[in-house]
Amino acid sequence: GSASLVFQTAWRMLHTRADIEAGEKVLVLGASGGVGHAAVQIADHAGCDVFATASTEEKLAHAEDCGADHVIDYEANDFADEIAELTGKRGVDVVVDHIGEATYPDSLKSMAKGGRLVTCGATTGPNPGAGLNRIFWNQLSVIGSTMATPGEVDDVLELVWDGTFEPRVREVLPMSEAARAHELIENREGFGKVVVKPDSEI
Template identity: 65%
Template sequence: MRAVQFTDHGERDVIEYAERDEPERGDGEVLVDVKAAALNHLDVWTRRGLPGIDLSMPHVPGSDAAGVVRDGGETRFDEGDRVAVWAGVACGDCEFCRDGDEPLCVDYHIIGEHVPGVHAERACVPAENLVRVPEGVGWETAAAAPLVFGTAWRMLVTRAELRAGENVLVLGASGGVGHACVQIARHAGATVYATAGNEEKAEAARELGAEAVFDYTDENFADAVREATDGRGVDTVVDHVGKETWRDSLASLAKGGRLVTCGATTGGDATTDVNRIFWNQLDVLGSTMATRGEADDVLSLVWEGALEPRVRETLPMSEAAEGHRMLEERDGFGKVVLRPDSET
């Protein structure tokens, strides 16, 4: 079988689509024929190399995929079942797991980041990391949704406790998490503001329900948010940009507002105006991934069509490097999907 893999960390030229041994199904695992997979920024970080993570090489990346069960072993899955991967792996036994809050697990792993991933023709996945995909849901949708919609749901619904009638600012609405946040916030009954880097992306964000979209390349978004809200600011800001936007994200919040972050693509060493936090009584909330229950909740809305991952491009796995380029250069809106070359 063939898989996307790299033997050394580095730039995009380390990515290859190579012949590998068939994965061997362990206890509690399911062998899946992958029909579609999706890229996340995490795949870029993993390729470049993350501190403290020592991978066994060559490494197959990839946290999102969907396909058909080839061999379910003794699990609850049977040959022919339609499934999608939920990439979060928790120990099940630490104090946080016992409380049911898997993303806080002291030994939390992500498929594709710490352990072999699913950008391959076939993959072995623990049964508890598979969700059923109803007939009628396309493979691209099933592959593109889990990681970003799960992450966005926990950020907005669980952590920021977004409520109908509130307003929210979503930074970087063209990215996977950003475009999921716009849809979830709108679905929750909030007024959504967003930022995007060009008019085409802004139009796509408006189509998904954003009330107004600010072009961060030619205006200060904190000023634009103040103007759009009669000087009040927003109840919640979703920031996954980090250093570049942090100050303005805090400056966009109304009194008592919440800033929720799930990443720092431009760097983590941001400057915080502490006076603004205590005087305006702001909450700064971190979030990562989701519990399997949260993923189930949001995916059921995706399966019924209330939320929908947008696909910016579908590529054969042999062109995975081009997909990495699109993410790194913020080229396009929504998700990049990969399909095994044998499926295209």
């Protein structure tokens, strides 16, 4: 249940919309979140060189455990500068950015010529500066993505059920502790999804 939406969203973003290929460099922002941790696993499985951002040592370690080859603490470092250093100023081929205004300018800076930014959301706001000069000069693509087709759902869930991909569940709480679930999410503590179930099922 907790796997379905985040893995199908990340699968469509990477395979259908960004059309990733083995050997490409992929940057996943917010790798400790639902879509983020799914995207890291999917890009790693596709044979990409995976870069991931997160905000604590624990979250960075989890991102590595999911398959990230390079991790960046975005609270301690400017991730665009780190990407420039890690790639010899080349940049990455694909950026997975569901954060929006707070990260979009640095996402564009992090991209190689001809790179693709794929987005499925904008948790910090939907209206960043367009960065058209960088987009046309570096021939970048900004690609929207949402949900998945029934065929994409079948493809990715087969890999979840066989254990190739592992949904990360931080905590399972009864409905009577829904306030605690909100608190965990709002405090941005830990790694993975918070699942709330009816009290009778726990």
